[in-house]
Amino acid sequence: MVDLKGQYENIKEKVNQSVIDVIESAAFINGPEVHQFQKELEEYLDVKNVIPCANGTDALQIAMMGLGLKPGDEVITADFTFAATVEVIALLGLTPVLVDVDPVTFNIDVDAIKNAITPKTKAIVPVHLFGLAANMDEIMELANQHDLYVIEDNAQGIGGYYTSKDGSKKKTGGIGHVASTSFFPSKNLGCYGDGGAIFTNDDELAHIIRGIVNHGMYERYHHDVVGVNSRLDSIQATILRVKLPNLDLYNNARRTAAAKYTKAFEGEVNIITPTCFCDENDSNKENCDCHVYHQYTLKIVNSDRDALVAHLNENGIPCGVYYPIPLHLQKAYLDERYKEENFKVTNQLVKEVISLPMHTELDDEQIEFITTTIKNFINK
Numbered sequence: 001m002v003d004l005k006g007q008y009e010n011i012k013e014k015v016n017q018s019v020i021d022v023i024e025s026a027a028f029i030n031g032p033e034v035h036q037f038q039k040e041l042e043e044y045l046d047v048k049n050v051i052p053c054a055n056g057t058d059a060l061q062i063a064m065m066g067l068g069l070k071p072g073d074e075v076i077t078a079d080f081t082f083a084a085t086v087e088v089i090a091l092l093g094l095t096p097v098l099v100d101v102d103p104v105t106f107n108i109d110v111d112a113i114k115n116a117i118t119p120k121t122k123a124i125v126p127v128h129l130f131g132l133a134a135n136m137d138e139i140m141e142l143a144n145q146h147d148l149y150v151i152e153d154n155a156q157g158i159g160g161y162y163t164s165k166d167g168s169k170k171k172t173g174g175i176g177h178v179a180s181t182s183f184f185p186s187k188n189l190g191c192y193g194d195g196g197a198i199f200t201n202d203d204e205l206a207h208i209i210r211g212i213v214n215h216g217m218y219e220r221y222h223h224d225v226v227g228v229n230s231r232l233d234s235i236q237a238t239i240l241r242v243k244l245p246n247l248d249l250y251n252n253a254r255r256t257a258a259a260k261y262t263k264a265f266e267g268e269v270n271i272i273t274p275t276c277f278c279d280e281n282d283s284n285k286e287n288c289d290c291h292v293y294h295q296y297t298l299k300i301v302n303s304d305r306d307a308l309v310a311h312l313n314e315n316g317i318p319c320g321v322y323y324p325i326p327l328h329l330q331k332a333y334l335d336e337r338y339k340e341e342n343f344k345v346t347n348q349l350v351k352e353v354i355s356l357p358m359h360t361e362l363d364d365e366q367i368e369f370i371t372t373t374i375k376n377f378i379n380k
């Protein structure tokens with residue numbers, strides 16, 4: 001699915017040297033590399049505050065702690081996403097409210113959010129799923145009307161843009177009140193272990209969060225709030241500093257591969273390729289900036305998706321089903337208030353989606369082999 005080794009080969013000398021430098025400096029925790037990375041990421045994302053932490057799940061949890069969400073508060077998020085999003089809501093004693101997604105974008109459905117809002121609702125967590133920005137204009141408008149926080153889960157969307165109705169553009173993660181991301185190795189900006197970060201333009205919230213990640217300390221050995229221990233280490237930070245300047249190139253390589261996949265599936269009525277919102281007439285989708293293709297996810301209709309998965313595996317082609325079970329049907333998150341008729345899209349998507357290999361090193365030969373194998377199977 002990913003080729004981390006191939007990507008490493010191209011940055012090997014820089015990465016190796018920077019890791020050795022950190023080891024020789026012995027500044028493993030909270031060292032200058034972490035601080036530098038934080039500054040560079042703030043600049044890249046155009047957000048006022050980046051707070052590095054241990055992973056993307058912690059980032060979500062700490063964002064919710066920073067906002068002061070309390071047990072009983074309802075938090076609305078998508079039924080079709082990675083479990084981390086709903087997990088931290090439940091872990092904090094908040095009430096997760098899962099809602100359906102849009103069948104075209106796979107992102108949280110704004111009408112479904114509207115229908116789920118109650119007087120207890122305190123926050124919405126849109127996920128920029130597979131690298132495509134959620135419908136942030138409408139989500140922010142709804143949040144403003146109902147006085148809700150918006151926490152962007154940007155673990156899959158880093159480096160992508162959202163274009164508002166008025167034409168203005170912003171990078172994902174800088175639109176809501178606070179955002180989280182993950183530097184898990186296979187993410188678009190991945191380190192060589194675990195890592196994550198929280199972003200916010202709100203200086204006061206950033207101050208609160210900087211204390212929470214460090215045991216609730218704002219002054220040494222004074223613990224004002226209940227915090228956690230969640231740190232990005234210097235070795236991961238120095239690797240991320242080597243990779244960050246390449247992130248746009250990496251995302252472009254993903255878009256190029258995505259455009260080739262999509263072109264190869266042209267005219268296939270049973271294969272629905274991913275949507276992006278860039279100019280329809282722009283044949284050069286490489287200029288697209290709304291999708292960073294963390295995953296390239298097809299919908300297979302009128303055909304047997306599971307049989308296709310088995311066929312690809314037999315042919316040595318990795319593929320993934322993200323996600324095979326809607327969160328509202330997961331044992332840990334069952335809730336008698338959920339009604340199946342409100343999850344029509346997710347219930348359908350889990351049967352249709354398949355994600356193809358997607359990384360920065362995909363070549364034409366691989367894409368040709370993958371797409372031909374799929375087309376031959378679908379049309380057999």
Ligand SMILES: *Cc1c(COP(=O)(O)O)cnc(C)c1O
Pocket residue numbers: 055056057058081082084085127153155156181182183184194195196
């Ligand atoms: C990867 C991911 C996370 C969690 O990140 P970790 O660093 O693995 O904890 C959270 N949300 C989404 C949508 C993700 O894809």
